[in-house]
Amino acid sequence: GAGVSQSPRYKVAKRGQDVALRCDPISGHVSLFWYQQALGQGPEFLTYFQNEAQLDKSGLPSDRFFAERPEGSVSTLKIQRTQQEDSAVYLCASSLRDRAYEQYFGPGTRLTVT
Amino acid sequence: AQSVAQPEDQVNVAEGNPLTVKCTYSVSGNPYLFWYVQYPNRGLQFLLKYITGDNLVKGSYGFEAEFNKSQTSFHLKKPSALVSDSALYFCAVRARMDSSYKLIFGSGTRLLVRP
Numbered sequence: 001g002a003g004v005s006q007s008p009r010y011k012v013a014k015r016g017q018d019v020a021l022r023c024d025p026i027s028g029h030v031s032l033f034w035y036q037q038a039l040g041q042g043p044e045f046l047t048y049f050q051n052e053a054q055l056d057k058s059g060l061p062s063d064r065f066f067a068e069r070p071e072g073s074v075s076t077l078k079i080q081r082t083q084q085e086d087s088a089v090y091l092c093a094s095s096l097r098d099r100a101y102e103q104y105f106g107p108g109t110r111l112t113v114t
Numbered sequence: 115a116q117s118v119a120q121p122e123d124q125v126n127v128a129e130g131n132p133l134t135v136k137c138t139y140s141v142s143g144n145p146y147l148f149w150y151v152q153y154p155n156r157g158l159q160f161l162l163k164y165i166t167g168d169n170l171v172k173g174s175y176g177f178e179a180e181f182n183k184s185q186t187s188f189h190l191k192k193p194s195a196l197v198s199d200s201a202l203y204f205c206a207v208r209a210r211m212d213s214s215y216k217l218i219f220g221s222g223t224r225l226l227v228r229p
Contacts, residue, residue, distance in 0.1 A: 003157075040221075042221050045218070055214065093158075102160060102163060106157050
């Protein structure tokens with residue numbers, strides 16, 4: 001079946017621009033996660049949704065980062081007034097609620113802020 | 115606080131030889147432990163997990179890992195390496211009592227299998 005998809009795969013933004021990154025989870029997966037992976041590092045947790053409810057946003061680095069999942073399926077991660085330190089790969093993952101410990105990852109969106 | 119350490123940035127091994135990629139963790143209470151593999155320009159792929167039960171878990175592509183509670187380790191192993199195993203490997207942990215399902219990842223170990 002189809003896996004987790006993310007778009008765009010690559011995004012170049014000028015410093016100060018707003019960006020929106022999209023994640024389409026696996027059909028039927030109620031849990032959705034966003035992670036940020038800096039170059040040469042492991043992924044770091046940003047936020048977690050169960051259906052449309054954002055249950056944990058403790059990893060969002062600043063109030064410029066905002067995520068939503070209004071209908072409990074597709075999710076969007078928005079970054080306002082991008083900064084160079086926001087350059088990273090943004091990974092989305094989804095899982096079944098009753099097997100929340102097994103997460104399936106998308107290919108990621110590579111964001112470069114110039 | 116939860117953390118994962120992967121002490122080796124890179125592991126080099128000849129094809130056909132056994133491989134080990136090391137991982138130690140720190141977590142309050144009992145852990146859930148995972149290994150993921152990342153190929154260039156692709157997302158993380160799940161390899162295996164330890165939830166409970168037998169300390170030796172088997173996963174995809176012939177990989178296995180051994181949970182050692184006393185040493186707080188979860189090393190990834192394979193009896194005979196293939197060139198196609200060359201990739202970036204991440205160990206991850208989640209505390210069993212953590213109501214948030216987030217994973218805490220190590221910094222990754224690059225495995226290079228030479229022909």
